Amino acid sequence: MDDRKLLELAAKAAGIELQRSRLDDPMCKDFLLVRRAEDDNGVGWNPLDDDGDALRLAIDLQIQFGIVLEDSRGWAESHAAYFEFQWDMHRQSERYEATRRAIVRAAAVIGKEMP
Numbered sequence: 001m002d003d004r005k006l007l008e009l010a011a012k013a014a015g016i017e018l019q020r021s022r023l024d025d026p027m028c029k030d031f032l033l034v035r036r037a038e039d040d041n042g043v044g045w046n047p048l049d050d051d052g053d054a055l056r057l058a059i060d061l062q063i064q065f066g067i068v069l070e071d072s073r074g075w076a077e078s079h080a081a082y083f084e085f086q087w088d089m090h091r092q093s094e095r096y097e098a099t100r101r102a103i104v105r106a107a108a109v110i111g112k113e114m115p
Contacts, residue, residue, distance in 0.1 A: 009111030076102035
């Protein structure tokens with residue numbers, strides 16, 4: 001599943017109304033545009049890239065996650081899915097990316113099960 005579909009399903013699971021996507025626009029940072037209020041132009045949302053968006057998504061959907069630094073591995077789970085992940089122990093910044101992706105993947109499974 002590509003990133004756009006993952007994000008759309010995660011947004012669906014979280015009850016986030018999407019206005020439009022900028023994922024295909026090379027001139028802009030990749031994100032989905034989320035409607036926050038009737039009179040706004042929307043705000044960027046991409047839990048694959050943004051730690052805050054990923055944390056809010058995990059909290060809203062009750063997705064649990066954790067990491068074991070010594071083993072360079074982690075996990076994320078919801079009532080519908082469980083994902084384990086690893087990162088290169090020499091590139092510690094990858095642990096953030098891997099954790100965000102696992103959260104989004106767990107959220108996407110929830111969104112996929114919704115009508």
